[in-house]
Amino acid sequence: MVVKIAQAKPLNITIFGIGALGTLFGSHLNSVAQVTLFGHWPAQFAALRRDGLSMTHPDGHQSHHRLTITNQLQQIPTTDLALVLVKSHQTAQVAQQAVRVLHLDGLVLTLQNGLGNYEQLADIVGSERTTLGITAQGATMTAPGQLLYAGTGPTHLTRSPTQADRLTIITELFNRAGLPTMLVDQADSLVWGKLAINAGINPLTSLLELPNGALVEPSKYQTMMITAALEVAQVAKAQGIELPYPDVAQRVIDVCLATATNHSSMLQDIKRGASTEIEAICGQVVKHGQRLGVPTPMNVRLLTLVQAKERGENVEQALTCS
Numbered sequence: 001m002v003v004k005i006a007q008a009k010p011l012n013i014t015i016f017g018i019g020a021l022g023t024l025f026g027s028h029l030n031s032v033a034q035v036t037l038f039g040h041w042p043a044q045f046a047a048l049r050r051d052g053l054s055m056t057h058p059d060g061h062q063s064h065h066r067l068t069i070t071n072q073l074q075q076i077p078t079t080d081l082a083l084v085l086v087k088s089h090q091t092a093q094v095a096q097q098a099v100r101v102l103h104l105d106g107l108v109l110t111l112q113n114g115l116g117n118y119e120q121l122a123d124i125v126g127s128e129r130t131t132l133g134i135t136a137q138g139a140t141m142t143a144p145g146q147l148l149y150a151g152t153g154p155t156h157l158t159r160s161p162t163q164a165d166r167l168t169i170i171t172e173l174f175n176r177a178g179l180p181t182m183l184v185d186q187a188d189s190l191v192w193g194k195l196a197i198n199a200g201i202n203p204l205t206s207l208l209e210l211p212n213g214a215l216v217e218p219s220k221y222q223t224m225m226i227t228a229a230l231e232v233a234q235v236a237k238a239q240g241i242e243l244p245y246p247d248v249a250q251r252v253i254d255v256c257l258a259t260a261t262n263h264s265s266m267l268q269d270i271k272r273g274a275s276t277e278i279e280a281i282c283g284q285v286v287k288h289g290q291r292l293g294v295p296t297p298m299n300v301r302l303l304t305l306v307q308a309k310e311r312g313e314n315v316e317q318a319l320t321c322s
Contacts, residue, residue, distance in 0.1 A: 010034045011173065012077045014101060016094045017085035018044050018069060020139035020268065021111070023053050023147055025083060027065040028177040036076055037069040038097070039086075045071060047145030055147045076101045081170060084110040084121065087269070088280035091117045095124035102129065107166050111135045111155065113198050113265065114280025115191070115288075131167065133157045134190045137179070138212075138259040141268060150262035154180045158187040192236040193243045193251075198281050200229035200252040202266035203302035206276065207309060207319050209267060213260025216253055225252055227298040232285050238292040270309060278306040 011033045015022050018039030026037050039045065053065040070076065082098040084091065091112065098108050098121070108125045110117045111133045122130040136153025155174060157167055167183060174181035184190065201212055204225055208214065215225050226249045233248045245251040269276045282303040289296035305315045 011080040011169075012036070012103075013081045013083060014038055014076050014079040014098075015083045015085060016098065017087075018048065019085070020141045020147060020265065021135070021137065022085040023048070023065075023067065023141075024055075024137060024139040024149060025085065025111075025179065026067050027053055027055060027063075027147075028179050029083075029173070030065065030067060032173055032177045033081075034077070035068060037067055038071065038073070038076060039069070040071050041144075043144040044141070045069060047143075051145050053145055053147055055149055056142075057149050058152060073097055073100060078103050078106075080106050082106065082108045084108060084112060084117070086112070087265075087275065088112055088114050088117055088277045089275050091120045092124075095121045099125050105166070107131060107163060107170070109133055109157065109170070112280075113194070113202075113277050115195065115284040116280060128162050131158050131160060131163055132187050132191070134187065134194050136194075138262040140261075140263040148261065151259035152180075153258075154182065156182055156184045156187070156190050159183045159185050188241050189244045192232065192241050193245060195281065195285065196229040196232035196236075196243060196248055197252055197255050199232050199285055199299055199302070200225040201256060202264040203228070203278060203282060203306050205264040206266040206270045207302075207305055207315060209270065211260065211267075212256045212262050212264060216256045216260070222253075224298060224302075225256075228282070228302060231289070231294075231296045231299050235285055235289045235292060235294045235296065238294050239288075266306070276306055276310060278303055278310075282306070 013033045013035045015026050015037045018037050018041055026035050029035050048069050055063050079101045080103050084094055086094050108121050108130045118132040135155040138151035140148045140150055142148050171181050171183055229248045229252045233243055266276045282299040285299040286296050309315050
């Protein structure tokens with residue numbers, strides 16, 4: 001029997017991840033719930049503790065937010081909703097942390113990029129307490145404590161019979177917080193649709209160190225972006241998954257235009273010398289392509305180049321070669 005989360009008191013929400021999306025969701029949800037951010041990025045942690053979060057909104061206006069933040073797991077209250085917004089290589093560790101603070105009837109929600117995060121969380125927390133979501137919100141940390149809210153977009157949560165009450169409450173809560181959210185029956189289409197966008201945009205922006213909008217200009221890089229996204233569509237098609245939009249090429253261009261000033265999460269990682277999510281994005285495309293017999297040469301190329309750049313190698317010549 002599933003017990004409803006009581007609505008008489010605010011939900012306790014723990015956000016794992018204090019980067020761009022973690023602080024974006026935290027600042028919104030803070031108005032409708034008790035929110036604690038958990039993370040270890042030293043410069044960001046210090047800035048948020050000292051000065052709070054300064055946010056520049058898509059229309060140019062600014063707002064300031066004081067957020068509850070900790071790097072000590074024992075300081076986190078018993079959690080109704082654990083929102084996972086860390087990088088994919090941190091998911092396994094977060095699963096172990098979330099299970100220690102989660103209410104018996106609590107829920108873990110991943111809105112991360114790439115594939116494989118849900119499975120890692122469900123293995124530790126349990127599938128009955130884990131759900132998958134996809135968000136089109138775009139944000140960039142321009143400096144520690146300084147957030148550019150670069151593009152708004154919907155968030156979709158996967159409907160589940162065993163989580164119906166909890167997900168209804170969470171969906172309503174997100175909407176009240178100004179985060180447009182809806183429930184969907186199947187997430188595969190949306191997950192692969194987002195993966196196609198991420199595979200097209202994120203690696204190239206990180207390699208070129210340019211914002212999303214720079215890829216819109218007709219060039220070999222636009223062609224590479226579209227090719228990478230089309231490969232994802234082919235891998236999805238081989239699994240019987242239809243993407244949630246009819247024209248992959250046009251969709252990836254539209255997303256670049258809608259988030260033109262945004263620095264992709266992968267570019268943000270490269271700039272601060274952190275590990276990227278290239279394995280969970282292009283790496284997963286290549287892996288599934290190999291399993292299904294679908295060639296993915298552009299994703300192989302982008303995977304190899306980003307991995308080289310992470311190692312500190314100069315990839316400019318390799319990137320510009322046809």
